Amino acid sequence: MTDLENSMADRIDRIRSTLPDRVRLIAVSKTVSSDRIREAYAAGIRDFGESRIPESLHKQEELKDLTDITWHFIGHLQSNKAKKAIASFGWIHSVDSLKLAQQLNELAQSLETKPKICLQVKIAPDPQKFGWSVPELLHDLPILDRCDRLDIQGLMSIAPLGLNSEETYELFRQTAELADKIKQQDWSNLQMRHLSMGMSADYPLAIQAGATLIRLGTTLFGQRHP
Numbered sequence: 001m002t003d004l005e006n007s008m009a010d011r012i013d014r015i016r017s018t019l020p021d022r023v024r025l026i027a028v029s030k031t032v033s034s035d036r037i038r039e040a041y042a043a044g045i046r047d048f049g050e051s052r053i054p055e056s057l058h059k060q061e062e063l064k065d066l067t068d069i070t071w072h073f074i075g076h077l078q079s080n081k082a083k084k085a086i087a088s089f090g091w092i093h094s095v096d097s098l099k100l101a102q103q104l105n106e107l108a109q110s111l112e113t114k115p116k117i118c119l120q121v122k123i124a125p126d127p128q129k130f131g132w133s134v135p136e137l138l139h140d141l142p143i144l145d146r147c148d149r150l151d152i153q154g155l156m157s158i159a160p161l162g163l164n165s166e167e168t169y170e171l172f173r174q175t176a177e178l179a180d181k182i183k184q185q186d187w188s189n190l191q192m193r194h195l196s197m198g199m200s201a202d203y204p205l206a207i208q209a210g211a212t213l214i215r216l217g218t219t220l221f222g223q224r225h226p
């Protein structure tokens with residue numbers, strides 16, 4: 001192994017040793033080659049996050065001997081790729097509209113699967129990002145609760161760029177609070193077990209606020225070169 005490879009394993013070890021037990025580390029491998037994903041696998045990673053379907057399917061094919069990987073889709077999902085996403089990903093974190101949720105629910109029924117999903121919510125307005133605003137999400141809950149082919153695991157959020165740490169923490173805290181509020185409403189299909197939040201720049205804050213799924217790219221694999 002080269003020094004670079006060693007240092008990836010070291011980074012992975014170091015980060016994992018700091019994580020509470022409840023936190024699952026997802027290595028965001030978008031733009032990262034299959035060989036590098038293999039190295040992360042060798043260092044113990046079993047969860048990988050991808051944001052583009054064609055790129056990911058190509059790598060999944062190259063890595064199909066690694067049968068215990070769980071693939072997480074974390075990007076904006078276009079409706080014409082929804083079927084492939086359901087067929088190839090164990091989790092979809094970025095379900096960002098009622099229309100997409102309903103489409104996935106129908107597809108899951110016809111494919112006889114039950115994908116784990118998160119509902120992507122925008123706590124602060126962010127024109128750069130997809131997702132429900134809080135009032136929209138609360139409004140759509142009764143319909144989402146009836147999407148019973150979806151295994152709805154919790155909420156996902158992404159902090160907008162340019163917030164300081166207090167503001168970022170506050171945003172994650174509000175996401176956790178929203179999940180609690182939904183949990184207390186006793187829906188039959190809306191489980192609020194997981195909070196998918198925290199990226200390389202802000203994951204310690206997300207963990208402090210209750211994250212259970214963190215999505216780290218740069219800090220594991222280095223700067224991306226798209």
Ligand SMILES: *Cc1c(COP(=O)(O)O)cnc(C)c1O
Nearest residue numbers: 028074199200201215216217218
């Ligand atoms: C790219 C991406 C990440 C990882 O970002 P890093 O800053 O490289 O850790 C996490 N979540 C989503 C939704 C992403 O698109």
